[in-house]
Amino acid sequence: MKKILQRLFEHKTLTRDEAKEVMLQIAKGSYNDTELTAFITVYLMRSITIAELQGFRDGLLELAVPVDMEGQKVMDIVGTGGDGKNTFNISTLACFVVAGAGKKVAKHGNYGATSVSGASNVMETLGYKFKNNNAQLKKEMDAANFTFLHAPLFHPALKAVASIRKNIGFRTFFNMLGPMVNPANPAYQLVGVYNREMARIYNYLLQETGNPFTIIHSLDGYDEISLTNDTKVITNKGEKVYSPEELGRRTVSPLDIYGGSTVDEAAKIFSRVLKGEGSWAQNAVVLANAAMALECTGDFKDYNEAYDTAVDSLESGKAFKSFQTLISMQ
Structure with missing residues (x-):
């Protein structure tokens, strides 16, 4: 997480794949509360990119508990x-x-x-x-x-944060x-x-x-x-x-x-x-x-x-x- 934070503090952005990996690691509990707070704070100070948002979404959906409504719209x-x-x-x-x-x-x-x-x-x-x-x-x-x-x-990632x-x-x-x-x-x-x-x-x-x-x-x-x-x-x-x-x-x-x-x-x-x-x-x-x-x-x-x-x-x-x-x- 320190390397990621360093990049973000330098006003660089994450690719879609990088953002997905961060979300997967959040769900696994790989980061402590201080690191997570710093990470979240970055996005309170600058706009999120579409690629970052897509990556975070990809990570959440990959780990999500599926729900099947059997074809009902x-x-x-x-x-x-x-x-x-x-x-x-x-x-x-x-x-x-x-x-x-x-x-x-x-x-x-x-x-x-x-x-x-x-x-x-x-x-x-x-x-x-x-x-x-x-x-x-x-x-x-x-x-x-x-x-x-x-x-x-x-x-799982939402529970973690x-x-x-x-x-x-x-x-x-x-x-x-x-x-x-x-x-x-x-x-x-x-x-x-x-x-x-x-x-x-x-x-x-x-x-x-x-x-x-x-x-x-x-x-x-x-x-x-x-x-x-x-x-x-x-x-x-x-x-x-x-x-x-x-x-x-x-x-x-x-x-x-x-x-x-x-x-x-x-x-x-x-x-x-x-x-x-x-x-x-x-x-x-x-x-x-x-x-x-x-x-x-x-x-x-x-x-x-x-x-x-x-x-x-x-x-x-x-x-x-x-x-x-x-x-x-x-």
Whole structure:
């Protein structure tokens, strides 16, 4: 690691193969915490290259515990995190709305590294037990249209750096990797990013997969459709900027989508929204993200039809039923 750090400190970059090897060694526990902290810090001070990101992804995927959904086309809705906005768990709620609408969702998530409550925090608090047993995951998918993949159980390297990421408390390149290493290999992805540079990188990487994808970035820095400002939307067909009114019928304020100061608070907000008891603003934001995910599947005439389907899923109780079915199986 000392030789690698020396090169990086000299403003040199890693090749794709070198980056992959570093990730493999991280997973094996070859480096101590001080070395890992120094390595991660380099990427807080300069932009990561596409080759480095590809190499880190290659390393994670080579070691990943595989998930086989036996040909079912699954969706993932995931933000890179690290936007520092501390919203409630919008993308996870959107996943249940999508599941309630009859689509299969394999949500890849982790504990919050820069926010109070990541997807794993809220799912665990509400009674979900993390697992990587393929048969159990498939059973959940068949019954609830949803299963949850807690990233450290599938990626040894993520487990190795979990405490360091939490202690640093800033977004790192590991935030960027999360959406690219879902072990269920989703057919459709809605990915939220916190800045335009990340949108550019993801556009390049996701075009490579050949699968339908949608990248979203709120122009005021949220890694999801926040309805607090315009949202840039990039798909494999092109890009466009949408207003809050176009996506969610009206603008909301940052305070409307605050996620609380504890995991318990976040879980209470989550439950209220899922039961249909959320505020107008909370519902609107969840529905906008769910609608964009549904549209990504190509099964809807347009965004408005997807939005109506999302409204039906939440208001009819189908989204909550999906959640109840999932939790009853734990």
